[in-house]
Amino acid sequence: MALQAEEAVRNGTAEGHGLVLAGVTKRFADFTAVDDLSLTVPAGSFFALLGPSGCGKTTTLRMVAGLEQPTSGTIGIGGRDVTALPPYRRQVNTVFQSYALFPHMSVLDNVAFGLKQRRVRDARAQAKAALAMVELEHLGARKPAQLSGGQQQRVALARALVNRPAVLLLDEPLGALDMKLRRQMQVELKAIQTEVGLTFIHVTHDQEEAMTMADTVAVMNQGRVEQMGPPRQLYELPRTAFVANFLGRSNLMRGRVAEDLGQGLGVDVAGTRVVLPKARATEHHGSVVVGVRPEKVRIQRMDAPFTATANQLAGTVVDASFTGVSTEYLVDIPGVGLMGTFSQNLGQDPASPGEKVRLLWEPDYSFGLAGGEDTGAGGVRP
Amino acid sequence: MTAAPGLRGRHDAGRGRAPEGGPNPEEAAADKKRGRIGQLLVLPGFTFLLLFFAAPVVVLLAMSLYTKAPGAEIGQFEPALQFSNYAVVLREYWDVLVRSFAFALAATLAALLIGYPMAYLVAVRLRAHRLLQGILLVLLIAPFFSSFILRTQAWKQILADEGPVVGVLRALAVLPEDGRLTATAFAVVCGLTYNFLPFMTLPIYASLERLDTRLLEASGDLYASPMRTFRQVTLPLSMPGVFAGTLLTFIPASGDYVNAALLGNNRDTTMIGQVIDSRFFRVVDYPGAAALSFILMVAILVLVMAYIRRFGARNLF
Incomplete structure (x- = not known):
């Protein structure tokens, strides 16, 4: 433009x-x-x-x-x-x-x-x-x-x-x-x-x-x-937590770079390995913040089949609100905190609070911020 | 509470929106009630004006037509319709009348030139400094706390032959060596200006105080220099204050007799107020004084009406 x-x-x-x-x-x-x-x-x-x-x-x-x-x-x-x-x-x-x-x-x-x-x-x-x-x-x-x-x-x-x-x-x-x-x-x-x-x-x-x-x-x-x-x-591709939170919403997770995968980085987030493309990360070493936009995250029941290449975190549904076109979820991931996502209404049975679910997203959708970023900056506005 | 729907209805109508539905009876009753309350509230003021304004005016008008009883003592008159009273005083005091209005006009203009910048300073420039603004406003009104006569007497001292003003003006050769300021028209206009200055400044202050300074920024943003901004935005928006201030200064100044008596001389600074005063209390010519009073009143009324027609209501409010 x-x-x-x-x-x-x-x-x-x-x-x-x-x-x-x-x-x-x-x-x-x-x-x-x-x-x-x-x-x-x-x-x-x-x-x-x-x-x-x-x-x-x-x-x-x-x-x-x-x-x-x-x-x-x-x-x-x-x-x-x-x-x-x-x-x-x-x-x-x-x-x-x-x-x-x-x-x-x-x-x-x-x-x-x-x-x-x-x-x-x-x-x-x-x-x-x-x-x-x-x-x-x-x-x-x-x-x-x-x-x-x-x-x-x-x-x-x-x-x-x-x-x-x-x-x-x-x-x-x-x-x-x-x-x-x-x-x-x-x-x-x-x-x-x-x-x-x-x-x-x-x-x-x-x-x-x-x-x-x-x-x-x-x-x-x-x-x-x-x-x-x-x-x-x-x-x-927000470069700071402030932008990630102020412009739309973001799920931000603290982690530590554990492994260099060539094109990507293997980041340890609360004991789970998450992949982050190097080109989308501001830091390649030490502690980092991994982010992903809520609409990029899919929600699945634990028994559903999934692709192993996707990043995934397991947690419990805390809140599910039905808005018609979609259902918005808040999922509590142990060691990470609350993550948000929504799924388009395609007639499926929505997950209900208390249910164990898996959150998945393509590694290419992740972005990496400096580990020192305040994940609450530019935070959720009322 | 019952008045609320009626109020809203009126508000809407004022905005040019058609009220929904026809007039409902509840609203009409509320309107009627409010009408009665309004009449009741107006009553004290109306009574006061009737007793202390309308009645005296009628008495004055009647007295201005009295005539001297044949062989009566000084101050004794009898009711009549002696219209020639008017012609007599007009012929005799036409010059004084014209001079009074000229002095009042000069004082009004001087007060405007002094008062507007003062009001602007306090209301606009010092808007961010509340404390300073308050202090200056008090100083502006402070003269009212001392006696009118005393203040005018003080001007006599300031403009005295041995005073500093005359001294400086003589040194600068603005005044000739034997020139003086007391007992001149200049001194009278100075006194009038000074005494009525707050009446000019306060209304202007009030309208400048409401001036939205964002409009001045917008004007600057639209290529208007500060001078042009003043002429095209600030001044027009403060005209209601200027209008009120000039009326509040001009009207009392035209009828004033204290300034001319204390700061003027007996030859070429006499104002109409002085003449009325001496006709009433010294010469004891009640019909003549009453006729002059009436002429003054009508003349002011005519001048003010002309002023309002030219600059007033239509464009300003």
Whole structure:
């Protein structure tokens, strides 16, 4: 997906310019919000900054917008250093979480605001076109307070987009919307981004939102980027426990490398041998954490036949909850703890709590993290 | 509790949503009850205004048409419909009336120029510093704790010929060697400005206090420089405060007589309040004083109405 963006730049189809943060640090009186952050966002891409609240993602966004000054480091937009420029001199526009629409102006005047500041000739016509793009052209004369939340959100989007900024910043723009509207807006936002080809930086704490919309996701934690890459890569091969737990869910098991198998590692997990591909492990020696995504794990009764090549752990079902499409299980593995899995509803008889079961997964699905990782980091959110 | 459904119904209607179903009898009864309570609550204020505003105005109006009884002593008048009273005082005091409004206008503008930045500093700039904000607000209101007369008297000292202000201005040759500030129009406007400054500052503070600073960030983000942000976002959103402040300053300043009496002279700084005062208590010309009072009231009313029509309600609230 990043390739697509680069291609767009080469072909001149991308209107946006890339964003480069180099060693950006922001310290407030008593804590460091952003810690030596460096990242490059290719022009024309949809980039998501994902993290829990307080991870520094919004501060990062505000520094790009110029609303906050970095303590150190530089910010470049389209190859130009903008670190010292005030917000009104930056080719950047923001869709604020609170929308921040001017209550004393009509919707159309709100959208035309940025164009008027730069004395663009046909500001009103362009503003009308932008309103048409978000399908609100009929509400231009209204005041923002007369619109619904979803409509206000779209006005805020049009107000930012109409300026064709080098980088469009979105600060949890869908946070205030209900689930249904949120899904709809996700699709619309993505479609608009594809259509206009601008660089979008989307800040969110919703991992599903980040994964469905972005070409590249950077997972932030405590002011640093934990891992960055296309959503699928992040999901399939997390490099830290925080990413493994924050982006989706993971079963993490502590173990010790017992044997080098050439392509893989034999890891001793609570007395059972588990195989982990070397290419998917950050450490090849000593203590490691072996992880596997719940949906990659199959659950079987002890008497069912199984392939010996699969990793397997035996345990007791603690909880089974039927959700219709699938049944979600919590299985207690002696010496490891609780592991989660679910099985698609194919009409089989679900295992019930108390039953002894075998959990199996293909070795290729395992990923290995450093042994020092806190397996609870980025933990299960309510 | 019985009022709750009715309240919700009204709320919905206000939002432009059609209430579900027709008006139900329970709701109508609640509405009626609330209506009665409302009337009851308005009663004390209404009575007060009737006794101490409406009645005196009627008395004033009647008195402004009295005439001097033939051969009567000073201060003795008899009821009549002597409309020429108005023409007489208007002819005699037209200049004073115009001057009063000019002084009040000057003081209002000066108070706006001083009060707005003060209110902005306290309400917006110091928003994060609650303690400092509180201290400055108290300082803003502190003058109210001492007597109006005393404060005005103090200005006499400040602007006195031997005082520091005159000294400095003379040294800088802004004032000629024998120039003075006391007993000038400048001193009167200074006194008016000072005394009514809180009435200007507090309403502006109140509206700036509610200003969402995220809007200022949005404006900056949309290419507006700080100056343009002020003109296009901050100022329009604080206009209700400016509007209230200018009215609260202009109206009492037009009728003020203390500042002109203490800080002015008897020739070219006389304000209409002084004239009414001396007509009533020194010359004992009740009809003339009453006519002037009435003229002042109507003139203020006309000016304020024109102001409201031009800048008021429609755009601001």
